[in-house]
Amino acid sequence: MDVTSFSMSEQLCQHFGDCGGCSFQDKPYREQLAEKEAAIRGLAAAGGFSCPIRPINHFHEWYYRNKMEFTFGETDGELVLGMNSKARRGTIFNMQECRIFSPDTHTIIDTMRLFCRSKGYSWHNKYTHKGFLRFFTARETKFTKQLMLAIVTTTQSELDTEGLVAALRGMKLESELKSIYHIVSDSWSDAVVFEKKILLWGSEFVCEEFNGLRFNIGVDSFFQVNPPGQAALYKKIESELNLTGNERVLDLFCGVGSIGLFLAKAAKFVWGVELVPAIIDAAKANAELNGIKNISFVAEDARKFLNTQGDFYRGVDVAIVNPPRCGTSPKFIRALLRITPKIIVYSSCNPVTQFADLALLKEEFEPLFFEPFDFFPHTRHMECLTILKRK
Numbered sequence: 240m241d242v243t244s245f246s247m248s249e250q251l252c253q254h255f256g257d258c259g260g261c262s263f264q265d266k267p268y269r270e271q272l273a274e275k276e277a278a279i280r281g282l283a284a285a286g287g288f289s290c291p292i293r294p295i296n297h298f299h300e301w302y303y304r305n306k307m308e309f310t311f312g313e314t315d316g317e318l319v320l321g322m323n324s325k326a327r328r329g330t331i332f333n334m335q336e337c338r339i340f341s342p343d344t345h346t347i348i349d350t351m352r353l354f355c356r357s358k359g360y361s362w363h364n365k366y367t368h369k370g371f372l373r374f375f376t377a378r379e380t381k382f383t384k385q386l387m388l389a390i391v392t393t394t395q396s397e398l399d400t401e402g403l404v405a406a407l408r409g410m411k412l413e414s415e416l417k418s419i420y421h422i423v424s425d426s427w428s429d430a431v432v433f434e435k436k437i438l439l440w441g442s443e444f445v446c447e448e449f450n451g452l453r454f455n456i457g458v459d460s461f462f463q464v465n466p467p468g469q470a471a472l473y474k475k476i477e478s479e480l481n482l483t484g485n486e487r488v489l490d491l492f493c494g495v496g497s498i499g500l501f502l503a504k505a506a507k508f509v510w511g512v513e514l515v516p517a518i519i520d521a522a523k524a525n526a527e528l529n530g531i532k533n534i535s536f537v538a539e540d541a542r543k544f545l546n547t548q549g550d551f552y553r554g555v556d557v558a559i560v561n562p563p564r565c566g567t568s569p570k571f572i573r574a575l576l577r578i579t580p581k582i583i584v585y586s587s588c589n590p591v592t593q594f595a596d597l598a599l600l601k602e603e604f605e606p607l608f609f610e611p612f613d614f615f616p617h618t619r620h621m622e623c624l625t626i627l628k629r630k
């Protein structure tokens with residue numbers, strides 16, 4: 240593990256303690272990595288797995304997240320823009336910086352806040368459902384350094400769109416501003432709901448690029464938060480599988496298709512399965528953008544897919560499993576076993592649920608190694624990769 244030591248007082252974000260975002264920031268990064276490795280060793284020992292545990296992969300410690308959602312509120316009679324305060328529950332703290340998102344955070348947040356204050360807009364109270372300003376979302380691609388900004392409001396006032404675009408375009412930024420949206424939502428939900436998307440200026444998408452692939456990311460697209468980590472994970476999967484061009488690959492929980500698209504160049508055919516139809520649309524668009532023809536995508540629950548269409552995929556060379564944090568289910572694992580894949584690649588952002596699933600695969604499959612990836616520095620989260628071979 241090669242991590243440059245740093246002085247913690249210099250490195251701590253001014254919001255540490257108030258912001259719930261990165262609660263490990265006061266722990267030297269070297270220690271964070273050691274603890275994550277130890278957690279994987281503990282899970283492996285508890286599960287009775289004796290395969291090697293490889294050193295944790297780590298990337299940029301700061302400014303790694305590619306998306307943030309900030310909330311408007313009021314504190315001491317003043318409009319604020321930031322995140323939920325841990326110190327003063329029920330209030331929003333006024334964000335000045337975010338060390339895990341972007342060096343441009345201060346400029347974009349301050350510009351948005353000052354613009355909204357100058358217009359006298361009200362903030363939306365989620366309990367009374369009164370008020371105009373709800374959220375401000377920002378996406379920054381990490382390889383191409385492009386920014387997409389979106390203000391989310393109710394219909395309870397009128398946004399000065401020309402003024403907002405002029406204010407945001409006047410910012411001096413390290414990344415390139417590509418796109419400005421107005422999202423209108425009167426939903427009762429306390430999350431960003433894309434009821435109406437209005438492109439105020441610039442491109443419909445920002446474009447991320449890695450491992451020779453391009454990905455168009457829209458204002459409501461799902462994309463993994465740490466692209467350099469993702470790029471390294473996919474390269475590791477590629478080098479472990481060493482595909483020859485004859486393999487059939489099933490990419491379960493495929494999201495926007497990025498693992499399957501990367502492996503397709505060395506496989507015979509890849510099928511991606513994902514629950515959310517809009518995400519599958521993005522996966523298809525990514526295949527087209529990259530001119531990849533030996534891949535197809537299905538919008539379906541992964542277990543249902545295996546149960547209803549599994550016969551066609553029986554004996555598939557590689558099954559990739561990359562589920563959400565909650566993991567899969569015993570029924571899914573049984574359906575996966577029924578199609579008798581030769582190799583299972585299981586990568587997860589929640590090793591606890593991953594190891595629970597591995598216990599259910601244990602009779603038929605053995606892991607060759609465990610390899611953690613620190614996709615989420617300064618938080619307790621990590622990604623963990625294992626490749627399983629039939630016993």
Ligand SMILES: C[S@@+](CC[C@H](N)C(=O)[O-])C[C@H]1O[C@@H](n2cnc3c(N)ncnc32)[C@H](O)[C@@H]1O
Nearest residue numbers: 492493494497513514515539540541561562563
């Ligand atoms: C961790 S993400 C994986 C994304 C993708 N493999 C990648 O690397 O970008 C998990 C994905 O599983 C999808 N998902 C959740 N439940 C599902 C289910 N029951 N069946 C299929 N896909 C599901 C989510 O919508 C999400 O896109």
